[in-house]
Ligand code: SF4
């Protein structure tokens with residue numbers, strides 16, 4: 300069997316969803332770790348330095364291209380599967396089993412994904428576009444000029460509606476991950492009584508903790524809260 | 536439990552054939568015993584419809600003891616009704632109360648066209664089995680099956696998977712009309728046993744190919760199938776199927 304045929308089979312299509320999904324999960328982890336700097340009292344400089352590294356390092360930039368490609372593939376394939384799956388039942392049930400047999404979020408991956416996509420468009424416009432195409436003020440640390448992405452965050456998160464939008468975006472992400480994390484492993488065939496429970500627990504932990512840390516960022520910046528860093532630096 | 540009778544209202548899907556567009560009809564069904572099975576209630580109703588010169592409701596059934604997989608009704612949104620690990624024929628009327636209204640629909644999936652009323656055509660499953668759900672045996676003297684050593688936990692898993700009765704409730708329950716639980720049960724059943732080894736790779740590839748041709752949806756791991764399966768086939772089988780398919784498709788000799 301050649302790989303094109305595999306990718307066109309129903310399992311192959313899901314394989315694409317699983318692999319791109321896991322790749323995006325790794326990205327979330329890195330993104331969350333770097334940005335968590337802003338929660339701390341020494342956040343401004345550490346975060347700006349980290350963002351500078353992420354924006355200039357050649358390897359990271361190459362990964363960024365891969366990230367957009369993976370994201371696009373995940374979105375397009377996701378919609379294709381959703382349409383195909385919906386079309387597989389032309390005559391609909393009058394009464395639905397609903398929550399009796401499956402969780403609402405496992406049945407709503409396309410909807411949750413769409414909400415995340417809408418959030419992403421706004422999010423990229425607010426941060427990614429100005430940091431790549433100009434529009435950020437500059438700040439100097441030790442005679443070196445840096446983009447002041449932190450100030451941009453401060454400014455964007457001074458609007459209450461943005462804070463609410465970001466928190467809602469994190470809820471969508473959390474539910475999407477709650478199903479997606481373990482689903483990716485199931486699709487890859489990595490399910491065994493020996494480690495099935497572990498995958499589920501790690502999945503639930505990831506799906507709650509990572510979106511929670513993300514949600515704390517706009518909230519902290521809006522209220523001006525910070526965790527005393529005690530001189531400790533998360534990164535760089 | 537005290538035996539009693541009750542009066543119910545049934546909303547049943549009626550459809551003349553696969554081409555016709557169907558619709559619900561409402562029937563009062565008085566005097567139903569709590570001891571009856573769900574199908575016996577339909578027998579009572581059908582006898583009355585025949586006596587009145589009306590068209591009886593077509594539904595599938597055969598063994599009425601939960602082993603043939605013919606009975607197929609979606610009852611208030613649940614394939615095979617609300618009981619866990621139970622077929623419609625094993626569902627009893629003590630589940631219901633006097634005055635209840637029960638909605639009964641056929642399995643709904645493009646791959647299972649309605650033949651009439653609550654009867655659907657499940658030959659798509661037969662074609663999937665024909666594509667690879669078998670083992671080849673040489674002619675000559677029959678080999679004593681018991682002489683082949685099999686690891687105990689493989690034998691147990693194969694046996695659990697072999698409990699699938701091909702009823703199609705997994706497809707009916709799935710929001711994507713996916714047949715993956717059925718397929719995974721059949722593939723696991725054969726792949727776990729020594730007799731299933733020679734055709735292992737070809738089997739899974741051919742069966743998936745046939746499944747895709749039949750117009751079933753893609754599995755999104757909601758696990759509604761496992762919740763509704765009357766034989767409680769586990770979704771771990773689906774993970775095994777995915778594993779078998781990927782290794783057969785990407786790792787085979789050609
Ligand atoms: S897996 Fe379960 S629900 Fe599906 S056909 Fe087999 S017995 Fe029926």
Ligand code: FES
Pocket residue numbers: 595596597598599600601602603604605606622623624625
């Ligand atoms: S009639 Fe045979 S399983 Fe229900």
